[in-house]
Amino acid sequence: MKKVLALVFVLVLGALIMNHLNDNNLFAGFGDAMLENRVSQSYIDRDATENNDGVVFDESLDLESGAANTVTAIVADYRSFDTLGEVTVLFISSFGVALLLGQSKKRIALEFKPNFMLKIGSRALFAVILMTGVFVSIHGHLTPGGGFPGGAMIASSMLLLYLADDEFRAKMRGFKILESVMGVFYIILGLAGLMITGFFLENFLDNGALGTLFSAGMIPIVYIIIGLKVGSEISSVIDHFLSEEGA
């Protein structure tokens, strides 16, 4: 009975929303978004604060935001404050998981014994994934990716070590320090912007030519910070989930 009621409620709600969106002349249909009416056209043209004649890959110098990847420009430059909040959410939930599940418990024993080949193979893979994670973090302003997936890749390389080695436990203390130092770096970067330019979190480095590795001012630095921070936070979450009480 309850299920039928819930089903009816959900169906009616869905129909109302869809009906409302169809009748809505302000709401563009799927595939017809009008960027000219939105702030994001300025993000693509890089003319939110200054005029410029156009953006050309590998040529345009010192744009207001120098990341070739516009999404990265928004995440780490135009709306960097959101990203600071996002890092905070991950920080507090990793701290919360540690608080809820408690420390210094024994880790779960695996059902199978990892053999020699598995150990060697996963160590090789560990190195490859770690490198990929770092690469993705550093190239966030040029290619898809960035600090968050990069950090998650770093964490998943740690996960691999967990699965391959029965005795392995990450050095929790080291992660904690890394997490804390990286967070403080982010704040200090913001405060440095406040000192130098008068705006919290403002980019105060040269943007360089669009599309080169050493461009986009603070963005690669921010993404390395985020990558390491996210990596250590998620690793500590995984470590806590792999622990259990008693034997």
Added chain:
Amino acid sequence: MLINVLEIIVSILLLLLAFLALSSKSLIKSVMFLSSLSMLSVVAFVLMKAPDVALTEAVIGSGLVTSLFVFTLLATRKVGQKQ
């Protein structure tokens, strides 16, 4: 038109997987369906030209979240048992 057909197929599969994840009796199967749902949403993101989101969802959404679910179930020794 190939893209359009692909969109329709992906949409239907998404809904099917969500339904399976919710209705499956075994928790571990539900988690696996959620993981494939998340993997399929990566395809949807790629179709909508969002490579950044696709990469993030692939690594974080379907990889890490699934492993967290599995570890929770592992720790409580409920894997494979019927609920």
Added chain:
Amino acid sequence: MNIALFVAIPLGFAFISILHKKLAPILLIAASLFIIVGLSFVQNGETVIGGFEAPYGIHLLMDSYRLTALYIVNILFLSVVLLNIRKYHQMSTVLLISLTGLNGLIMTGDLFNLFVFLEISGISAYLITSTNKNPLASFQYLVAGTVGSSLYLFGLILLYAMFGSLNLADLSMQVSQLTDKTPVLLPFLLMFLGLGVEVKLLPLNSWVKGILKDANTLSGPMIASVYAAAMSLVFGRILIDLFVFEGRFIVIVSTILLVSILAGEAMAYQSKNVKEILLYSSVAQAGLVVLLFVSGLASWALFMVMANAISKMILFTIIASASEENGDDITVLQGIFTNNKLIGFSFTIASLSVIGLPLFMGFVVKMNALNHLFGEQMFLAIIAILLASVVEGIYFVRLLLHLWTPSETTVTFDIRMKAVLFALAVMLIVFGITVEPIESLKDTIEIGLNVGGTSWRI
């Protein structure tokens, strides 16, 4: 004084605090004091973050309304922290993050940034309630909060799709220029419901019961007083700045509010458990506050939030502290005030102020609000407020009589707690007798609201 520091300092301290356990409580108190002192140096206006002007970047806003809100939230926060920091020192990092979240929530001028801060303060609230040792209730709180913020996100993304901006001022200007308001009905409704979950409006408040029933001296006042105040002030600000009340929307909203108020009072009237009485009455009060915001009485709603927050802080701290040893049934707690006259005195003043008797802050607020509502001929709201006050009067007086009746029960209260609560109770009396500070504050707040350039009366 750059107001971005009110977010950056507690956040930076939180990152440092995980390194050293002994240092964390000191950092927490330092950050809290820094903000309260810093508030006297702020200037009105907007603070751009990242160097991109609105609507392209995010900015923080400051005006008399937000300044008053920050004072209320931060002073109450500091009092809760000072009373509890010894016992719950392991929560210091969580409390630092929740300080970050609440301050950001009040100051931000960007809808998506608001969502981020909603999640930050939400997650720290779930962790604060985990000290109740009732994981099921915290879990339900988490689910409710996540659904609420998802609804809010859904609403704001529809607004973005229609108007192409996430900036609060920009959006409210564009919305007010619309001749036909039906397109914004759905996003407004979704955002109203989403924020309503956080403000404890019925029928969205099923999580409240589990949380506050097991509340301790940290989580009780934190959720019922500090969080409730911050959330309703943010909610009110969005109601004033963005929402346009017309036609169907006002019918739906006022129905939700009236049901919320009356159901809350009815459940409080029926209950035999002291904490339940308090929590249902706070549900009803949340409804009243939002009703005042919807009626356009923003400054009186602000003062009502202030009066309620102070009262709830006193009531919840006393009951949570007393029931830690004895349980919270109304018969068990009988007579706890016979040996604690000072505590009894504070409790009595707080509950009389909630009812709205003369001499206390609650009276001034209710009287003026009724006056304005009468002037605008909103009789339904008047009836709701009067009816709620009568029912509140009955169950609070009944509760007070019980607690004052002499019996064998002995409870000892901490001396610092006595001092802080007594100071807060005196504050309620001072604001109840001398009206001038409130009146002058009201004028500056309303000037600030009008300068915002939005029509905030229906």
Added chain:
Amino acid sequence: MLQIAGLLLMMLGLYGLLTNRNVIKIILALNILEIGLNIFIISIGFVRGGEAPIFSSETTSNALVYVDPLPQALVLTAIVIGVGTTALGLAFAKQIYAKYHTFELDEMGEE
């Protein structure tokens, strides 16, 4: 089409939240709701025939048609926040299991 699928996924998630009485399933339904919401958010920025908003050696100038990058940035944030709440929810689930030895809400002694 994908937009409608996103909406329907959200509705399915909501349905799962309303009907399920199992802690793990509730978190699962929450995840489905979030995935649906994310697909919906991306879909409002989609432009048919538009390019992914990254300047590269193939898409070299801003004169081309791009899809809206802002919803993508918002979804990045939303995904990470979603992981945070999911991890916390699962930690609560573990605590619940330690206390009641079950994930079923109906089998728990209290309430």
